[in-house]
Amino acid sequence: MDWLELEKKYFMPVFKRFPVVLVGGKGPWVWDEQGRKYLDFLGGWAVNSLGHCHPAVVEALAKQAGELIHTSNQVYTIPQLELARLLVENSSLDQVFFCNGGAEANEGAVKLARKYGRLYRQGAYEVISALNSFHGRTLAMLAATGQVKFQEPFAPLPEGFLNVEYNNIEALKAATTRKTCAVLLEPIQGEGGVIIPGKDYFHQVREWCDKEGLLLILDEVQTGVGRTGTLFAYQQLGIEPDILTLAKGLGSGVPIGAILAKRRASVFSPGDHGSTFGGNPLVCSAAYATLRFILENRVLENVKWVGSYLRDKLMELKSEFGFIREVRGRGLLLAMEFEGEISEAVVQSCLHQGLLLNPVRPNAVRLMPPLIIGEAEVDQALGILQKVLTELQV
């Protein structure tokens, strides 16, 4: 069967896919239909937090699938409530809502902020987000995503969003008006190229939000659930958000998103929001297993240790290859930036050598291996990367 032809014929052509058909995976490894193995530093776009088919997740899913898959939110189900408790007990937020992904979580967060504005800020509704951000593909989240290439083809976009320069407190202050109800930011701009703001930025943002009575929404869809070495990236910023959104790594591969809010920002009333699939027993059992595994098995320590090991080794590559401009990131969310627009070439060569990477920018690759990756696999990946960079150099 020619699967690539099938895709071309039957699937909307939106994805730039690798010419690879994956059929299996275990831990940080995946393999294709011809039996070729790859080290997965793409991680399903930072989704496969425990790697592929982790026994804790597989067991939880299998058990739950045999008991109760879906019910609707017209009734109570136990995995949903256990997961909600675990998230709240391990964060600085008080209440949770479950949905199906990142864009949907952010949409819900903006709805919360608008309701808050209506109740406490004379109908303020505007949300300020950052240029070069990424918040998802729905129409409203395209308006929040400060990148022209995503927005332009789909205008007109919903009103009530303003994009200002990231890491620039003055820009945020200048854009704030009596219509502003919230600020929506990523702790690290992931899709934007793993952009890390200055040390003071989030302190300044928090201070400004407090002074002006704005809600601070942190989009941790990519940085959350251990990716940066702490359960949430905000824990490294020394501030707390009013609203936090999660998705990608939360379920180790099952589609789940979450909105968490401080009590004062948790302003939905019955009927204000909802979801048919959101938080069903099946996905919540996988997320609960993922989170418990992370918390009970020193996974965050592993992210910190292996993350800094990988970073150090990438820095060594940087001193070896003059065309590597920068290595940046936190934990296991890392990027390597080049002098020229060579990331496609690097990624294609790595693919042929058995390493999956993401060309996050024309001049930068992003590395997002599973949180459980070990030093030996990192060494293997680095061996491939070094070989590829050497070949590119000549």
Ligand SMILES: *Cc1c(COP(=O)(O)O)cnc(C)c1O
């Ligand atoms: C991926 C991502 C989203 C969108 O998530 P989807 O599940 O694809 O809707 C939103 N925000 C950030 C920061 C992301 O990285």
